[in-house]
Amino acid sequence: MKKALSIATSDSGAGAGIQADLKAFLRCGVYGTTALVATTAQNTVGVKDIFAFPPEVAVRQIEAVAEDIGADAVKTGMLFNAGIISAVAETVARLDLPNLVVDPVMVAESGAKLLEDDAVESYRRELFPVARVITPNANEAFALLGAEPDEERIEEVAIELHSLGPENVVVTGGHTDSGADLLYDGRKFTRIEGPVHAGGNAHGSGCTHSSALASFLALGLPVEEAARRAREVAAEAVQYGLGEVGAGPGPVHALGRVLEEAGIYQEVSG
Numbered sequence: 010m011k012k013a014l015s016i017a018t019s020d021s022g023a024g025a026g027i028q029a030d031l032k033a034f035l036r037c038g039v040y041g042t043t044a045l046v047a048t049t050a051q052n053t054v055g056v057k058d059i060f061a062f063p064p065e066v067a068v069r070q071i072e073a074v075a076e077d078i079g080a081d082a083v084k085t086g087m088l089f090n091a092g093i094i095s096a097v098a099e100t101v102a103r104l105d106l107p108n109l110v111v112d113p114v115m116v117a118e119s120g121a122k123l124l125e126d127d128a129v130e131s132y133r134r135e136l137f138p139v140a141r142v143i144t145p146n147a148n149e150a151f152a153l154l155g156a157e158p159d160e161e162r163i164e165e166v167a168i169e170l171h172s173l174g175p176e177n178v179v180v181t182g183g184h185t186d187s188g189a190d191l192l193y194d195g196r197k198f199t200r201i202e203g204p205v206h207a208g209g210n211a212h213g214s215g216c217t218h219s220s221a222l223a224s225f226l227a228l229g230l231p232v233e234e235a236a237r238r239a240r241e242v243a244a245e246a247v248q249y250g251l252g253e254v255g256a257g258p259g260p261v262h263a264l265g266r267v268l269e270e271a272g273i274y275q276e277v278s279g
């Protein structure tokens with residue numbers, strides 16, 4: 010079985026973060042491992058507290074996973090501060106871990122800040138240059154460049170992010186009018202279209218998308234095909250989003266369709 014490592018933060022409500030990553034890995038048929046860098050006290054309504062671990066905690070977990078289990082792909086999620094980002098970048102490069110997908114999580118859907126201001130520079134200088142793919146959403150893409158959001162300029166922004174060193178940029182479009190993701194590989198743009206599901210139960214869609222993308226890279230797909238399949242998995246998880254969980258926007262359900270096709274969806278979800 011191929012393996013994917015998530016380096017990310019816990020969401021106690023389990024809609025996003027490392028919990029969403031493990032569900033997406035399972036959905037995509039890879040064995041998921043984790044390196045926890047921080048934890049949030051979070052539910053569907055909001056983020057109440059964030060507790061970051063010392064960077065060494067991330068380093069030791071990544072080393073433990075790499076020396077025994079190994080990783081065919083790695084994804085990073087919420088890394089919260091500059092010290093953690095630097096330590097993760099150094100460790101992934103030192104251990105020569107392949108297929109790094111960097112999801113530069115900055116703000117939760119509820120509006121909470123999930124990245125310290127001075128950490129943006131660490132993403133730009135240290136983690137992006139070693140990434141196979143970075144997956145900012147449209148707002149993050151502009152914020153990473155200190156620019157105001159403007160959908161008309163999305164291609165320029167992708168080019169500018171690519172110039173920071175990642176091999177590929179996927180700007181996810183869950184909050185745009187078209188709902189399409191945009192892939193830029195340094196030569197050409199590919200729009201990745203698909204169904205847009207209304208309903209608003211999309212908490213964790215970004216985490217699910219980047220984990221699915223890492224999974225498909227671990228399975229050996231080329232980047233464009235992996236990005237198409239990742240959008241399908243994320244959109245499907247939104248389609249089956251669980252409105253009945255919590256009072257805020259419900260968590261995505263990465264396994265909804267799989268359970269339905271197995272005939273056990275109603276039995277499981279009540």
Ligand SMILES: Nc1ncnc2c1ncn2[C@@H]1O[C@H](COP(=O)(O)OP(=O)(O)O)[C@@H](O)[C@H]1O
Binds near residue numbers: 206247
């Ligand atoms: N309502 C939706 N319908 C279909 N796909 C969606 C929807 N919302 C998000 N997605 C998909 O989920 C993935 C993550 O999207 P996005 O919302 O941009 O990220 P984030 O959760 O980081 O803000 C993308 O592939 C996007 O196209």
Ligand SMILES: Cc1ncc(COP(=O)(O)OP(=O)(O)O)c(N)n1
Binds near residue numbers: 018025114117216
């Ligand atoms: C612990 C943690 N990590 C990441 C996020 C953001 O996740 P995302 O998939 O971008 O989903 P939304 O929260 O924006 O719906 C988070 N909230 N918590």
